[in-house]
Amino acid sequence: MDMDNSFITGKLKTRFTESILSIEENSDMLTIVVAREVIHEVIRFLKENETLGFTFLTTLCGIHYPDQELQLGVIYHLHHFSDNTRIRVKTFLPLENPVIATVTDLFSAANWMERETYDFYGIIFKGHPNLKRILNVEYLDYFPMRKEYPLEDPTREDKDDRFFGR
Amino acid sequence: MNDNRYTTLNLGPTHPATHGIFQNVLTMDGERIIDTEQTIGYIHRAFEKIAERRPYYQITTLTDRMNYCSSPINNIGWQMAVEKLLGVTPTKRIDYMRIILMELARITDHLICNSVLGVDSGALTGFVYVFQEREKVYEIYELLCGARLTTNVGRIGGFERDFTPEVIKKIYDFLDHLPKVLRQFEKLLLRNRIFMDRTIHVGAISAERAMNYGFSGPNLRAAGVDYDVRVTSPYSSYDDFDFTIPVGSQGDTYDRFCVRQEEVWQSIKLIRNALDNLPEGKYFIDVPEFYLPPKEDVYDKMEALIWHFKIVMGEIGAPVGEIYHSVEAANGELGFYLVSDGGRTPYRLHFRRPCFIYYQALPEMIRGGVLSDAILTMSSMNVIAGELDG
Numbered sequence: 008m009d010m011d012n013s014f015i016t017g018k019l020k021t022r023f024t025e026s027i028l029s030i031e032e033n034s035d036m037l038t039i040v041v042a043r044e045v046i047h048e049v050i051r052f053l054k055e056n057e058t059l060g061f062t063f064l065t066t067l068c069g070i071h072y073p074d075q076e077l078q079l080g081v082i083y084h085l086h087h088f089s090d091n092t093r094i095r096v097k098t099f100l101p102l103e104n105p106v107i108a109t110v111t112d113l114f115s116a117a118n119w120m121e122r123e124t125y126d127f128y129g130i131i132f133k134g135h136p137n138l139k140r141i142l143n144v145e146y147l148d149y150f151p152m153r154k155e156y157p158l159e160d161p162t163r164e165d166k167d168d169r170f171f172g173r
Numbered sequence: 174m175n176d177n178r179y180t181t182l183n184l185g186p187t188h189p190a191t192h193g194i195f196q197n198v199l200t201m202d203g204e205r206i207i208d209t210e211q212t213i214g215y216i217h218r219a220f221e222k223i224a225e226r227r228p229y230y231q232i233t234t235l236t237d238r239m240n241y242c243s244s245p246i247n248n249i250g251w252q253m254a255v256e257k258l259l260g261v262t263p264t265k266r267i268d269y270m271r272i273i274l275m276e277l278a279r280i281t282d283h284l285i286c287n288s289v290l291g292v293d294s295g296a297l298t299g300f301v302y303v304f305q306e307r308e309k310v311y312e313i314y315e316l317l318c319g320a321r322l323t324t325n326v327g328r329i330g331g332f333e334r335d336f337t338p339e340v341i342k343k344i345y346d347f348l349d350h351l352p353k354v355l356r357q358f359e360k361l362l363l364r365n366r367i368f369m370d371r372t373i374h375v376g377a378i379s380a381e382r383a384m385n386y387g388f389s390g391p392n393l394r395a396a397g398v399d400y401d402v403r404v405t406s407p408y409s410s411y412d413d414f415d416f417t418i419p420v421g422s423q424g425d426t427y428d429r430f431c432v433r434q435e436e437v438w439q440s441i442k443l444i445r446n447a448l449d450n451l452p453e454g455k456y457f458i459d460v461p462e463f464y465l466p467p468k469e470d471v472y473d474k475m476e477a478l479i480w481h482f483k484i485v486m487g488e489i490g491a492p493v494g495e496i497y498h499s500v501e502a503a504n505g506e507l508g509f510y511l512v513s514d515g516g517r518t519p520y521r522l523h524f525r526r527p528c529f530i531y532y533q534a535l536p537e538m539i540r541g542g543v544l545s546d547a548i549l550t551m552s553s554m555n556v557i558a559g560e561l562d563g
Contacts, residue, residue, distance in 0.1 A: 035257070035496045064387055065499075066508060068523040084497055084510065084525075088384075088398070091405045095497070116387030119533045127221075142214035142562060151222060158226040 010059075010092050012037045018059060022052055036084075038095040046081070046098045047108035053085055053094065054113055061085035061094060064110070067120035069128035073154045078102040079130055083110075100130065109135040127152035179207055182544075186215055190293060190548045193558025197535075197547075204543045209536045213529075217562040224522040228487030229255050230329055230463060232522070237323035239526060240560040242285050243278035243503040244324045245314070253408060254498035254509035255329045258491060259460060266454035267331045268410035269447045273344065274317075274326060275409075275500075276440040276447075280351070281307045282503030283391075283433040283440075286555040290430055291362055293552045294371045299361045306354050309347045316340050330464035331457030341448065348445050355437060363434070369427060376538045376550025377425035386537075387530040390505030392554055395432045396424030402501035409500075416443050426553040433555075462489045487517045504528060504555045528560040 015037060016030050026045040031038040041049050053061040065084040072078055077099035085094050100107055109132040110117045121132040122141040129150035132138055140147065149156065180203075185196040194215040200207040220235045227235070236247035249271050256263065263271075284307055288300040311321040317340055318326040318333070327333070362368045378386070383396040393400055401418045403411040419435035421428030457464050461480045470477035483489055493515040499508035505527025512521040531554060539547040 034494065035498075038495070063384055065497075065506070066510060066523060066525045068510060070512065070521050082510070082523075084508075088400055088405070093497070114387065115382070115385045115534070116530050119529060120387075123529075142217040144214075151219065158222060 010087070010090050015059065015092075015094065018056065019049070019052070023049060034095075036093045036095055038097065040097045040099070043098045043100050043107050046096070047110060047113075049096060050083060050085070050110050051113055053096070059087070061087045061092075063088055064114040064116050064120075065093070067110075067117055067124065069124040069130055069152065071128060071153045075099065076101070079105050079128055081107060081124065081130060105130045106133050107131070108133050111135055126150070129153070178202065184209075184544075184547075186212070190552075192289070192552060192556060193561070195556075195558060195561065197551075199544070199547070201544065206539050206542055206544065206547055208540065209547075211532070211535060213532070214562055216558055220563050221522055221524065224519055226518055228484075228489075228517050229491060229519070230465070230484065231487070232519070233327070233329075234323070234325050236524075237325055238559050239524065239563065240282070240502060240504065240507075240528070240557045241322055242557055243282035244322065245274045245278040245326050246282075246500060246502045247507065248324060249275055249327050249409075250498070250500035250502065250507050251509060252327050252329045253500065254496065254511055255463070255491070256460075257498045258494050258496050258511055258513060259329075259463070260492070261330065261458060261460055263331060263409075263458055264454045264456075265410060265452040266456055267458065269451050270332060270336060270456065271327070271409045272411065272414070272447045273336075273444050273451075276444045277310050277313060277344070277347075279503045280437050280440050281310045282555070283437050286504075286553070287362075287430055287433050288358070290372075290426070290549065290552045291368070293548050294368055296362060296365070296368060299358045302354050302358050302361075306347070306351050309343070309350075313340060313343050313347065316343060328457065328464050330460040331455070333465070335456040336451075341451075344444065344448060348441055348448075351441060352438075355434075359434060363431070371546075371549060372427035372430060372553070373425060374423070375426045375542065375546045376553065377423055378534060378538055379424060382534070382537070383424060383531075386534040388505070388534070389527050389531070390501065390503070391429060391432045391436060392424075392505065392531055394419065395421035395428035397422050402499050402506050406499070408498075414443055414446055426549050429553045490515050490517050491519075499525065502527060504557070504560075505531065524563060526560045526563055528556050529563065532556050532561055 012032050019027055026042045028040045053059050063086040065086045067083050070080040080099045083096040121135055124130050125138055126140045126143050180201045182199040182201050185191040186194050196212040198210045224232050233248050236251045237244040239247050284303040288303045291299045314324050315321050318324050380397040383393050399418055399420045416439045419432045421432050465484055466477035466480050471481045491513045495512045497510045499506045508525030510523040511519055514520040539550050
């Protein structure tokens with residue numbers, strides 16, 4: 008089987024019509040942006056449709072664009088082993104209501120990946136069996152990878168470092 | 174589970190058999206494991222966040238500290254990811270040098286994993302044999318870059334220095350000596366009745382479940398899936414070489430041991446091939462924006478001084494782009510998802526850390542087994558705490 012981008016996008020467009028928000032082929036792999044309402048269906052379609060069969064979830068991670076209207080993003084990388092095709096699926100959600108359907112029922116691997124994304128970006132995966140922090144301490148009350156928490160500027164001068172020997 | 178019939182047992186966080194700082198809260202019925210809950214994150218260092226502030230060349234040192242048993246693979250994987258973003262292609266010599274280093278790292282990683290598996294099943298001797306060999310690889314690293322564990326070897330665009338004749342001699346010596354030790358090691362364990370009884374059918378996982386759990390590397394291949402990034406998406410001229418990908422059938426601890434062992438043999442072959450055919454050429458390519466100029470030039474050439482200053486101060490932006498690059502690290506597919514907005518640092522950098530993804534399958538693999546088997550299963554999965562926690 009040999010899949011090219013137009014075959015995959017054709018399949019997705021027929022099935023999901025206007026829920027596919029954009030398709031980009033310029034970067035290193037086919038990238039599609041979908042509406043968050045259909046994300047679970049899209050991933051299921053990519054995995055279980057007999058002509059597609061992306062059966063391996065490579066990564067799942069979050070991203071934060073503070074300047075966008077839909078600030079938070081979730082990015083899925085799927086892999087078709089026998090055809091060696093990769094696809095990147097993105098979806099964006101608003102900061103006030105960062106809820107998205109889980110894909111743990113499709114991929115067991117998504118369990119910790121979603122917990123990590125929740126831990127760092129506060130994205131809530133609806134239907135996740137055990138959505139709690141994984142790498143950070145449980146009592147942390149913010150989501151540290153969001154852009155409003157910058158790392159300390161190494162050139163700042165207003166801090167008294169005498170006691171730290173710096 | 175709050176049930177009087179069951180005992181709760183804390184395995185870790187600092188128990189030596191847990192191979193690092195992570196905890197398993199086991200629910201036990203006598204010696205049988207009913208369930209387990211994993212707690213990780215004890216050495217989480219927020220590399221992804223730190224990377225959002227650091228110029229590209231400084232992120233190499235972060236990757237060292239993920240899988241510290243095979244740092245060169247992490248270093249070089251990251252450098253190749255940046256090169257992919259920049260759209261530059263290294264020379265054949267760089268590719269071959271990288272293969273040599275990455276395969277050396279793979280050998281050390283597999284030796285550690287397999288010998289420690291022996292230790293966990295009560296066979297300490299093999300561990301001592303192969304650790305001497307690991308020491309030799311560390312001496313090679315030391316000659317090459319001055320460091321042993323957290324190597325920070327290589328640069329974006331090549332290497333900081335060429336292989337000296339001394340390094341090449343040391344690698345050849347290592348290759349000549351290792352097979353002897355490896356055979357002794359295999360004699361101790363591979364057909365050892367006790368070791369086989371302890372590992373066969375222990376901690377098994379089917380190919381389908383392994384795929385679903387996002388397994389990669391030797392753990393996935395032990396389950397019978399012949400997926401290796403070096404072959405499916407060859408990077409760094411791996412397609413120039415002829416090597417075999419060992420595949421298991423049961424996905425149990427013994428298969429994982431055998432797959433790793435065979436990969437060491439394949440790596441020896443690969444290194445020898447690459448070293449014999451090491452092409453002439455430069456050990457770095459022309460990317461002045463990212464490759465630090467040679468120190469001698471910095472002292473007496475104006476342009477080199479300017480580039481040196483700009484790189485060190487992190488004034489140079491990378492092109493806008495979004496890439497995913499993966500390499501076959503010692504324990505699976507190590508991926509770098511890099512989003513650049515054109516700034517001096519990545520906008521977002523996500524590491525696909527193979528350990529983190531496959532370690533979550535542990536409860537399913539040890540459920541119903543006994544405690545001592547759980548230790549072996551964990552050991553054979555090669556979970557490295559640094560990589561697990563990121």
